[in-house]
Amino acid sequence: MRRLYRNTYFQVRPYVPRALRIALRRRLARGSRKAFLSSWPINPNAATPPEGWAGWPDGKKFAFVLTHDVEGARGLNRCLELAEMELRAGFRSSFNFVPEGEYETPKALRSFLTERGFEVGVHDLRHDGKLYASRSRFKAQAQKINHYLKEWGSDGFRSAFMLHNLDWLRDLNTLYDASTFDSDPFEPQPDGVNTIFPFWVPHSNGSGYVELPYTLPQDSTLFVLLREAGIDIWTKKLDWVASHGGMALVGVHPDFISFNGVPRSREYPSRFYSEFLEYAASRYGREAWFALPKEVAGYIRDAKSLSPDLCACRSALVVPAKNGDASFRVRGRADTVTIAHGRP
Secondary structure, eight states: OHHHHHHHHHHHGGGSOHHHHHHHHHHHHHHHHHHTTTTSSOOGGGGOOOTTOOOOGGGOSEEEEEEEEEOSHHHHTTHHHHHHHHHHHTOOOEEEEOTTSSSOOOHHHHHHHHHTTOEEEEEOSSSSSOTTSOHHHHHHHHHHHHHHHHHHTOOEEEOGGGOOOTTGGGGSOOSEEOOOBSOOTTSSSOOOOOOSSOEEEEOTTSOEEEEOOBOSOOHIIIIIISOOSSSHHHHHHHHHHHHTTOEEEEEEOGGGEESSSOOOTTOEEHHHHHHHHHHHHHHHTTTEEEOOHHHHHHHHHHHHHHOGGGSSOOEEEEEEOTTSOEEEEEEOSSOEEEOOOSOO
8 A cells, every 4th residue: 555655656746846845745754753753863773783793894893885866967967076075085985876867977977986986876767756666667677777787887776765675676686775774764665674784685596685774864854854954963873873883874965965055945055964074084084994885785795605694694585564564584594583674
């Protein structure tokens, strides 16, 4: 039933004025924030490391990962400014582009990013919310997505609106997916995986992929929906993830960042992101593994193949819950541990 509601919403969404959509979402977000105070932005249940977790490379305390979803032409035109901001601060990130959306991603831009140590990923196919409308539709679009993954040399995928089905995602030829989250009641599909650690999703043929949940609130949630006036929630959640040795992964949209100092109603000042980078570098410069998504995914994949008993990526299986939501169970050698549930 919930999927039917989502499908209906994305069918009518193009015909609803953007200002009205934002106003309605802001009103719903206020209610969700009050209802989920015990699980957002911090869900204490997500902090438990997987059994046998051996830690991060070189003894680092936690992993810190930056990702960007470029939704429209406005965001595309701001990618260079965003990348240059990160270069000045000493960071690298992943830019996820929509292959068949309202813009074309120039090869020159992709080359500019990869030559400077950034990563390029695939963000859905059309960013219309219809990828998961049916199993047959997903299978058909997966063929096109695989084409772009290969053409762009991309290791990662993220769907629009963070829609996900970890079983269907096995159709993609990708090292990792990044379409889930530990806890986020503001998303159209709010079922969280309830962990701040990456994990392995196996395929029956012995292959699989790594799931990288985002664990810090998205910038669009904080500054567009909730209209926060600063980065306190980001730094609070970062400190909490760091203290528990997890993966601090954040999603930032250049579409919503104002670089000219005059934010519109759907934007926030670039200094918020700059201040966040400065905070992470100054406080955790020696303790964090500052990594690209593909580096974290590769580490988890290799750890699984070398030592299945001592890795974070114990097999994840999607199973239906009684209420129709998705549940994600992590299976060890002789036990089953539920690490996520439907709506928190």
